Amino acid sequence: MTEFSVRPARTADVRAIQALLEPWVQRRVLLGKDLVVLFESVQQFTVAEDADGNLIGCGALHVMWDDLGEIRTLIVADEWLHHGVGRAIVDRLEENARALGLRRLFCLTFEVEFFSARGFEVIGEQVVDPDVYSQLVRSPDEGVAEFLDLAHVKPNTLGNTRMLKTFD
Numbered sequence: 001m002t003e004f005s006v007r008p009a010r011t012a013d014v015r016a017i018q019a020l021l022e023p024w025v026q027r028r029v030l031l032g033k034d035l036v037v038l039f040e041s042v043q044q045f046t047v048a049e050d051a052d053g054n055l056i057g058c059g060a061l062h063v064m065w066d067d068l069g070e071i072r073t074l075i076v077a078d079e080w081l082h083h084g085v086g087r088a089i090v091d092r093l094e095e096n097a098r099a100l101g102l103r104r105l106f107c108l109t110f111e112v113e114f115f116s117a118r119g120f121e122v123i124g125e126q127v128v129d130p131d132v133y134s135q136l137v138r139s140p141d142e143g144v145a146e147f148l149d150l151a152h153v154k155p156n157t158l159g160n161t162r163m164l165k166t167f168d
Contacts, residue, residue, distance in 0.1 A: 004056060004080070006088045009045035014038045016055040017045060020075045029110060030073065031142070045073070046092045048085045056080045059089040061096050064139075065132060067103040074107075090118055098167070105165045112161045120163040 009017065017038055024030040041060060048057035059074040071093050076085045097105055109115055112122070 002083060003051045004048050004083070004085060004088070006046060006048050006092050009042050009047045009058065011039065011042055013045070013047050013055060013058075014042055017047070017058050017073075020055060020058055020077060021073065023078075024075060030075070033073070046089055046096070048076075048080075048089055050080075057085040057089055059086075059093055061093045061100075061105075063100060063102065064106070065135075067101070069097050069100070069102045069105050071105055071107045074109075074111075086114065087118070094165075094167070103166060103168070105167075107163050108160045109163060110160055112163070115163050115165075118165065119167070120165040123162050123164045 025032040044060040044062055045058055047055055050056050057076040060072050062070045062072055064070055107115055
């Protein structure tokens with residue numbers, strides 16, 4: 001149970017991504033996503049699969065601004081926790097971020113230790129300049145609202161930690 005591979009998601013993976021997500025939604029750790037939203041964002045996802053081709057993890061990279069992205073919907077199947085799956089997915093998402101020209105990655109997480117070990121640091125409220133803030137606040141994306149720590153998303157973020165990684 002130690003062999004797995006990481007690759008870009010395909011549309012055929014979307015239902016399996018939703019199946020990975022559902023237990024975490026039930027535990028109130030992650031917010032649910034409608035199937036249509038997952039299909040619309042499939043190109044953002046990286047997946048991990050075992051040697052038999054079963055999805056065992058996923059994560060998405062969402063671009064927020066010219067140098068800023070978010071790692072979101074990072075999930076590893078319970079039986080694959082602590083086998084390097086999450087680390088491999090985050091590594092691939094960081095590669096994708098660099099290829100896009102991003103220099104900063106945000107995440108909203110309960111897994112502070114995991115992300116700290118990968119160079120993420122806890123952040124305060126003001127991490128973009130006022131001009132960028134004025135543009136980001138117009139986004140309808142809930143993840144952007146969480147990044148900005150807007151009041152209307154506070155019930156969704158209770159207990160989560162906002163973290164940021166900056167790289168060259």
